[in-house]
Amino acid sequence: MKPLTHNITVEDEGTRIDRWLSGKLASESRNRIQQLIKNGDIRVNGSQVKTSYKLRFNDQVLIHLPEPEPLNVSPEQIPLDIVFEDGSVIVVNKPRGMVVHPAPGHMSGTLVNALLGHCRDLSGINGILRPGIVHRIDRETSGLLMVAKTDQAHRSLAKQLKDKSTKRKYLAIVHGNLPHDEGIIDAPIGRSEKDRKKMAVTEKNSKHAVTHFKVLERFSNYTFVACRLETGRTHQIRVHMAYIGHPLAGDPKYGPRKTLPINGQALHAAELGFIHPVTRQQMLFCAALPDDMARLLEGLRNGRYSS
Template identity: 60%
Template sequence: MTFSWTVTEEQHEERIDRLLVTLVEDVSRTSVQRWIHDGAVKVNGQMIKPNYKVQIDDHIDFAFPKASETVIESEDIPLDIVYEDEDVMVVNKPRGMVVHPAPGHRSGTLVNALLYHCRHLPSMDEHVRPGLVHRIDKDTSGLLMVAKNEFAHAHLSAQLKDKTTERLYKTIVHGVIPHAKGTIDAPIGRDQRDRQKMTVTHVNSKNAVTHFTLDETFAHYSYVSCQLETGRTHQIRVHFAYIGHPVAGDAKYGRKKTLPIDGQALHAEILGFSHPRTGEALRFFAPIPEDMHTLLQQLREKA
């Protein structure tokens, strides 16, 4: 996989290693420096040093290491398994756990834990994400489905593509939403000014649709149920920031002054799908974590 970028006026004279850390998601500066030394990064077709200061209109080419060169170690990490059979697992991921290994997060991830539990999981694309059919962010908690073989992976992936799965999230957002229910239909793509963020844009974007229902309002916050029609990266966080109601605790898309919670107040509460082998309709529920429950109680007391 390769990444290309043309340096803008705002990025002029910035060190190449520092710039790439901001442009490429989930990459550490140490990894970038190692790849620069190995010749994986070139500017205008030439090898450079990590301290090279980029110039306006410099063309950067960055070749990532092949997934096949990456070895993922199994780790004995406790899992909250909601359901499991020979084909499928449903896991309740805690907030703070990264889903899959990436530069800077090679251990302690959900995938490391899954490999210890299952030993062999299917990997169906160029990324090293064995068993994963979908993902949720590090600082989002809640339900994930995992395929234990290629047959299950193909069927579950098809359900996501056909939009027949049920994925309901609970979140606390800033401000009082004036509508009992609504739909946010706004395309999402990579933010060209900050490659670690997504944004609502019509440039290199994909359609994104979030349906929501207002559960409860407080003095300065709203408690909301969100039904995903699509599953874009950071979708709920981007959509609610776009309409002026960012998710509480979301440092990337939200406000500095927010509720006392370690990570965004966002939880995947309900997950429904058809069993890939039997066709049985399965539906799972994981209550919001204790810290979100405590926040709601505090907001109710202040109301």
């Protein structure tokens, strides 16, 4: 890949190089950027620098992104619910229980395996195990995901996520009866200090996180809500709803074990909107509630799960 060269302006003077690069390389994580700096793939005035280096006026930053490694994840003929597809983007409705990308313990049966079985032309920016994956939803969450077929599309979609210009609406069933019809949860999320496998609202090593919620329907001990993500942190809706005392039904990680009969948290990515990376057209997609959540709602309306 051809190296990119940038000359630092007065406005960027004094900014840490890793923070500055986060704005330039929207598709790359902060950890990935720091690793590129440490590897010498990013240099200032021809020299290797530390990740904490503060830029100076007229510094010349050379960015060399290594070529993506060849894919070695096995394509699998797994049925996909494809909502939209063209030469740049695929929008897929992921079923509950499917892992998004391969990881230790889940090297097959993932959405990536299924996508590679459907088509080989996926963005290589995220490397071998996550081709085309711009964002993720949890294994036990169902709903819409956008997947990039080209690196250009990947960079555009990742930048839209970073700029908070995408639309992501989720439907959820939560424990208890929310006292307000709608609200905003603005609370930072980071790794839990008590349990490293969980996320939590915390001030230490956390990231800004905002969730908007609106009550759609109330039941005796449960509430059906719509949540809109302003940011996209790991387990954000699950953590935020638990934080205000209304954890998701079916989510023993952040809520009670006694819950509604569903295999995973009652959370569904129902709407996804973005600007098409090539046509610049505003796109909006919707996915109906999966059968398991629809059955729960019907049972709640009939008073079947009143306790």
